[in-house]
Amino acid sequence: MTCSVSNKLENICAELGARLTDPRRDVFGVIAKADKPVGAYDVLRLMPDGTKPPTVYRALEFLESVHLIHRIESLNAYVLCCDGHGHEHxxxxxxxxxxxxxxxxxxxxxxxxxxxxxxxxxxxxxxxxxxxxxxxxxxxxxxxxxxx
Structure with missing residues (x-):
């Protein structure tokens, strides 16, 4: 799955007044670079050393709540939202x-x-x-x- 992600995360966080933390940026980056849906533990393996699972899950939850990623239920994995944040439901x-x-x-x-x-x-x-x-x-x- 490929789509343009230029400044999506920064723009959405700015719009919402949400903090752009390093884990949120890192998790978003892992998903944005992936060519297939990635599971939480796949993301964890690609995070900086010392990153704990709850940190990844909190970042995934945030990114999903602001509609920057989607969870593919049947695969228990995540993909980037390619719709340009135009839909929410x-x-x-x-x-x-x-x-x-x-x-x-x-x-x-x-x-x-x-x-x-x-x-x-x-x-x-x-x-x-x-x-x-x-x-x-x-x-x-x-x-x-x-x-x-």
Whole structure:
């Protein structure tokens, strides 16, 4: 998963008046450089010596709360938010079962359905949604296609 991250963390922290700590910067950097979703202990292994797990988890929690990263539930791993901080409540992900690539998508029609009255009938107000769609990316599909 690749996307532009130039000054995202600094800008968001400034907007929110949040402290930009070294662990937050380091964890964000690890996730931003990763080409695949990374788990918390993968992040920990790439942190400066002496970093403890709670420090990584607090940084992950902060980054997720300000919508700079997403947690891919089925992989128990994190990816950078590539939407430019434009959404806060809904995310859709295409996950390649072959290579593990994850692509973040915006599906406005799905978001509209979820925001409309479908849940009102059962007395439920969705606050956040995440959809994970598993399949095969074009690169892997082309690679596995039989040659003619």
């Amino acid at each position: 809904s995310a859709q992900f295409a996950i390649c079962q072959s290579c593990g690539d994850v692509q973040e998508m915006q599906i406005p029609a799905l978001e509209k359905i979820l925001k409309d009255s479908h849940f009102k009938g059962v007395g439920f107000k969705p606050l956040a949604t995440s959809m994970e769609i598993r399949g095969v990316c074009m690169k892997c599909d082309d690679h596995n296609a039989p040659s003619v």
